[in-house]
Amino acid sequence: MQNFKVSNNDFSFKSTTHGYKLVFCGSTYVKKTELPEIPIDYFNILGLASIADGKFQPNVLVDVxxxxxxxxxxxxxxxxxxxxxxxxxxxxxxxxxxxxxxxxxxxxxxxxxxxxxxxxxxxxxxxxxxxxxxxxxxxxxxxxxxxxxxxxxxxxxxxxxxxxxxxxxxxxxxxxxxxxxxxxTQTSQYSDFDKFIWKAEVISLAEIAMLKQETTCVTIAKLEKFEVGNSGWYYDGCAECTKSVAVKDGKLKCYANHISSEPVPRYKLEVLGVDGKFKSHFVFWDSDCFKLIGKSALQMKNELVEAGEDNPLEFPFGLDAMLKKELAIRAVFQPKFNRLSVISFKDDEDSRKKVKDTFKSHEDVSKIPISLSSSQDDMKSLSEPLSVSADFDPNAANSVMTPCKRINPEASEDVESVQLSSTKTMKPVKKEDGR
The missing domain is CATH 2.40.50 (OB fold (Dihydrolipoamide Acetyltransferase, E2P))
Structure with missing residues (x-):
């Protein structure tokens, strides 16, 4: 393995207590090598006696x-x-x-x-x-x-x-x-809104900025603009699941080893959300982007190709259908990376009103400035798994498209966020849209 990055092993859950992790970047090169002294199947088995005695670390995954x-x-x-x-x-x-x-x-x-x-x-x-x-x-x-x-x-x-x-x-x-x-499973007695806020903190962006630990929360935000990175607006997904794919052993495989004949484009968009003078970054995934835009990532990509645009990092104008919308958003927040990974959303006025009515008063924090870091470390949140917990929400919405909680497992090279709105060059598409 050559040309990789070394960073602290700061995953929320990990299979090793080693202090460092190796991070793939765009120039990383990997070659298969036979090393008989290193076992392929290695198990870190923990006995039930140790488990019963509490001799384990809750954030370390083990084999049983x-x-x-x-x-x-x-x-x-x-x-x-x-x-x-x-x-x-x-x-x-x-x-x-x-x-x-x-x-x-x-x-x-x-x-x-x-x-x-x-x-x-x-x-x-x-x-x-x-x-x-x-x-x-x-x-x-x-x-x-x-x-x-x-x-x-x-x-x-x-x-x-x-x-x-x-x-x-x-x-x-x-x-x-x-x-x-x-x-x-019996039919739930909870209302649709009750399911939406199930086991979540209903708090404003101002209060989210005060959080010190990973939290599932429901908040209100107006989507202002896209934050552009080097991974573009979509990723190449598996045809059988929603994981990303890469060429392994001459075949296109995902992390679950499903083989695809060709990748399936799936949305992954980072959007700046605003509530008054408070701001935060939201990562929207395939299923929610499809609901907001009304087109699949494959349709959007094909329209770009038909318009003569072959730059995969070019943001099509059709994505703007997401912007300027005020949403009630359920998301997982990690204060370390200052990002919210979107689980689901509601865009009806009744839901927005209910969320606002349940906000805690944030008069004491209304004067606290919110710093939006554009450092390279912030971009790690796009590849950092937010949770590996198997505590499934019995009433959470499900989608056959990208699971909203899942974070793209592949790390990408870090770049600083830039504005998109002033750099669009898709005039052919713009004319077709009547702009």
Whole structure:
């Protein structure tokens, strides 16, 4: 690996405690090399005794290989990917800990359990799992992370699974798929607006500037202008999922190793939002951009090509449909990077009024100047994962397009933000639009 950057390992969640991380940039070169002394499959396995004793770091992802002793809850809702599978796990220490799988991982476990007959022993390996300490009425729990987790079930070709399965085979209970009780998600009693503000702080941009930790919040902002970086207004996405793609081993692959014949353009736009004299940057993703603009990124790109513009960084005039709109926005804020990653939005007057009515008074902070940093470090927020938590919101909106919470995993070279409005040169498109 050549021509890369080295920076502090400051991810909110990480699979290693190493102090530094290697960052890919535009000139990075990587070559596959055979190094037999370095194992390809390396597991950082943490025993249940250490987990039960609290000897873990909540922000460090670990590997857990354990036998399943009891199924507690099965809730399947494939329509909005809010499935949940809760069971108890144990190891040779005989300690029992609760494990919760969410989303696709819950469906994967459910399908295996349902299709493998009666009286089976199950051993699972959860790579890059998150551990949550007991809090309030919630017990100590092992769960999948938002991204990066891998679930392996009863694969005896895996050394760790075979070792534990052999040692626990006589002691693990036989689980029967016929006794599985599956819950279906009931219709929510909450209003659409209640779901929109679910588990979020309803605060103004002025109050957001005072936050000291990552927070899910609902606020009001008027979209003023685009902030331009070196990644343009879209990214090349996978045809099967919403991750970005790159050429690997001669094939176009995403981080989930899906192979695409050609990339699918997906929106990724950073917009300056204003509320009075307070400002902040919002990162809008594919699904929300499509709702605001009314055209897919592929349609927009094709229109540019038809107009004779082949510069992928050129912002088409059609994107302006997003601007000058006042929205109620649900987003995740990271004070370290001064960015809000948009989860969803509402543009009706009733929702905006309700949000404004619930704002806390910010008279004491109204005179605090908001500094919009344009430093290179700020741009890291576009590639920094905001959260890997598997705490799915049971009422959050779902989209078959880009998941709004996900942050583009690929880092890009850092550039300073510049104004777009005074640099547009798309006169052919402008004439077609009647400007």
């Amino acid at each position: 290989v354990r036998g399943v002793t009891e199924i507690l809850q099965t809730q399947i809702n494939s329509d909005n990917n809010k499935s949940k599978f809760v069971f108890m796990i144990t190891d040779m220490s005989k300690i029992v800990v609760q494990c919760t799988l969410w989303g696709n991982f819950a469906l994967q476990f459910y399908e295996y359990y349902k299709n493998h007959g009666e009286d089976v022993n199950i051993v699972v390996l959860l790579q890059n799992a998150r551990i949550k300490a007991a809090q309030g009425g919630f017990p100590l729990n092992v769960s999948n992370a938002w991204s990066g987790t891998k679930l392996i079930i009863n694969d005896i070709s895996n050394v760790e699974i075979k070792k534990l399965k052999d040692s626990l085979n006589a002691e693990l209970p036989k689980l029967s798929s016929s006794s599985l009780q599956v819950e279906t």
